[in-house]
Amino acid sequence: MATLEKIEAIIEIKTNADKYWRTFRDYRTVFPKVFSKYRSIEILEGDGKSVGSVLRHITFEGSLKSATEKIEAVDDEKRTLTYAVIDADILQDYKNYKGHISVTPKGNGSEVKWIAEYEKASQEVPDPISIKDYLVDTFLKLDAYIQKA
Structure with a gap:
């Protein structure tokens, strides 16, 4: 039987939750402009923000070359x-991989919580620590970008 595993990160940021979320949701425009590691983000189907058959293809600089993601759930109010x-x-190492992101108010800023659920292809496959580190860096740099704007 398959074992679903989890890894998470909680990042405190200075930007208020609504402003951070609005900027994060404009990822297609903002990410390639702010982060050199995001070379391009292409919408393959849908509007790139809605639930369902919306696909986004992201080309990266570095060890992960590209990924196609499907938005399964989104709640802009929450x-x-x-x-x-x-x-x-990464799907060579993980049979499935799903991410959850939430932004909540905290003090004068916010908290970004990221959780990944995944199933390893084999027991030898390590936990996705490098993906976690990559995303934590992205969330913090997005916060710094918003603070400068």
Whole structure:
């Protein structure tokens, strides 16, 4: 029987939750402009923000070359998003991979919570620590970008 595993990160940021969420949701425009590691983000189907058959293809600089993600759930009022990776190099190591992102107010800023649920292809496959580190860096740099704007 398959074992679903989880890894998570909680990041405190300075930007208020609504502003951070609005900027995060404009990822197609903002991410390639702010982060050199996001070379391009292409919408394959849908508007790139809605639930369902919306697919987004992201080309990266670095060890992960590209990923195609499907948005499975989104609630702009609650500032939550769930996505599934449906095509990527990481699917050689993980039979399935799903991410959850939420942004909640905390003090004068916010808290970004990211959780990944995944099933390893074999017991030898490590936990996706490098993906976690990559996303934590992205969330913090997005916060710094918003603070400068």
